[in-house]
Amino acid sequence: MSTLQLYNTYTRHTEAFVPLHNNRVGLYVCGPTVYGPPHMGHVRGPVVFDVLRRYLEFLGYKVRHVRNITDVGHLVGDGDEGEDKLGKQARLEQVEPMEVAQTYTVAYNEMCRMMNVLAPGIEPRASGHIIEQIEMIEAIISAGLAYVVNGSVYFDVLAYAKTNEYGKLSGRILEDLVAGAGNEARELEGQDEKRNPNDFALWKKASPDHIMQWNSPWGKGYPGWHIECSAMSRKYLGDVFDIHGGGMDLLFPHHESEIAQSTACTGHSPARFWVHHNMITINGQKMAKSLNNGIMADELFSGNHPLLAKAYSPMTIRFFILQAHYRGTLDFSNEALQAAEKGLQRLMNASAQVPKLPISDSTEYNVSDIQAACERSMNDDLNTPQVIAQLFEAARVCNSAADGKLKLDRSAVEALNNLFQTWLHGILGIQTEEKGNDDALNGVMQMLLTMRADAKASKNYTLSDEIRNKLTELGFSIKDGKDGSSWSL
Ligand SMILES: [Zn+2]
Structure with missing residues (x-):
């Protein structure tokens, strides 16, 4: 039998997949930012990586599947400006940010369950790993690749790019990034703190009215969006693991930043294979x-x-x-x-x-x-x-x-x-639909209740009672009302 060949976005080649540790596979997939109900953009990723996981298991590998929940640090503009997505939703709904996170984590997982997506082995939350993120930021500062300004910490992209390739995954060239970042970006909030417009936040100072904030060596604040995945994948899968997955929309800046952060700490990209699914139209x-x-x-x-x-x-x-x-x-x-x-x-x-x-x-x-x-x-x-x-x-x-x-x-x-x-x-994980069963049961019950009503109407009480007794025996409860009978199990 031939071996599994996977397209690796990082090398832009299709490569034979051989796991790092004989029969074990570490798989990290970027999960949802849980600030709203799951939409069509959310349906593809879980199914694609579920099938990858099922196939790896079919091949005899033991898979550790980690899919994170982003519940802090992902800002409205997807960059370093604007309100936190969860914080904003909490303000609109007048609830705690953790209530927003819980509501939409449950909704996301319910959608996955309905589509027969196997639950990941570990589902870590960004807000539950603040200490790990702070430790990683400290390591990046020690390596001379991040700097502190005014209670915020930024990754120094130019310093990193002197000895590392920045932009390899997404195919962006740093000169283009610098030119493209333009002056309008600099005028946005926090941009004037950066040495270079391409630098990204590892930690952001929180204003007193910011709902989610934690103590850190740099004062009260909250983590940047990208550092959570570097910290959590490392914690559960190690310095280097087999496969990192996500949507193509995450190539830049999210995954590019993840690679830079992890490389700053360990000297190499965290994952050997980067697997990306395309988008939905x-x-x-x-x-x-x-x-x-x-x-x-x-x-x-x-x-x-x-x-x-x-x-x-x-x-x-x-x-x-x-x-x-x-x-x-x-x-x-x-x-x-x-x-x-x-x-x-x-x-x-x-x-x-x-x-x-x-x-x-x-x-x-x-x-x-x-x-x-x-x-x-x-x-x-x-x-x-x-x-x-x-x-x-x-x-x-x-x-x-x-x-x-x-x-x-x-x-x-x-x-x-x-x-x-x-x-x-x-x-492929295709199952008989639960709903189909419900529909069939409903149909059969309506048929029996109609037969019983007909029996009653023609004064055949022996038959109508028999139907009722038999259904009761089977665990159904029948209620007779003005508009006919209804049932429950
Ligand atoms: Zn991620």
Whole structure:
């Protein structure tokens, strides 16, 4: 079997993946800034890295998956200016910042659960690792790569760039950065404290009215956005680990700054592989508040948005995401989502049908060819669209066998069953929808209650009582009201 090849953004090459510590893999993924409900921009990352994790586990690795929660330090402008995103939301909602963090952490994790994303092994919060961040900032100052101004600490990009490559990950050249930073940036709050406009905050002095602030060697303040990931990945995965993941929008400044901070402390980049998924567009356009195309995850699942023709189930969304390669853009449209829904249904029907297939004495199809093609596709930089194409081939084989046009023996049927279990349900993580079960149960219960009402109306009390008693026995409670009967379990 070939080995897993992953595209490494850091080297811009597809490289064979071999973990640092024989069968163990350290995987760090940048998680959400929890200041609002999860939206469409949040659905892709968790699914992409969930499939990477599931595949690594399939290959026999023990994965330590760390996904952080940003609950402090991420400012409204994504740079070093403006209000803290959580602090602002707390002010608007008139609650504590930690209530904002808790509410939206729960909402994010619920969205992930609905899409069958396995929970990370460790989910560290930035606000819970202030000491580790301060220690790291002190180390960067000791290395001569950060300076203190007025209670704030800034990373000295020019000093760092004398002996290190700054901009390698994102492909930005420092001269361009300096020229592009322009004078208007300097006029913004705090910019005049910086020696160079490209320097970024490691620690910011807090004004007395700033809600979240901690004591530090430099006075009361709060950490910059980037230092949390350097400090937390190092704490849980060590000075160097296998894979660092995130969205392409995090390449600069977030991941570039992470590399600089970690290199300042340890002498090298924290991760060997940097894996980035591409962004989502809606009807060919970027998501933006001004375009009014920002769709929340729960609106996607309920269909309650003007741009949506109907509700799309979490499994449809998961399948839709995996039908595209993670490094390509993914365009949401009603047509594409409905096509994904149909395709998924075809695979689910085939998967359910396999155990009922007729068994022949001989076989006319070699299922292991499909299995081998699935592995080749995943090893080719997680080519999930190709895996799905193989599963459609398996569905075709299944349908032909069901129609008696193709003979499969017992071991071929078992291999086909194994293929759907391993690849569709296991590695791609597609499950039977819970909601589908709810709908079916609802339908059956309505049917029984209608039958009971009809029995009563025709004075067949023996039947109506029997239905009621049997349902009660099964744990249902039936309430008769003016508008008919209702049930609960
Ligand atoms: Zn991060």
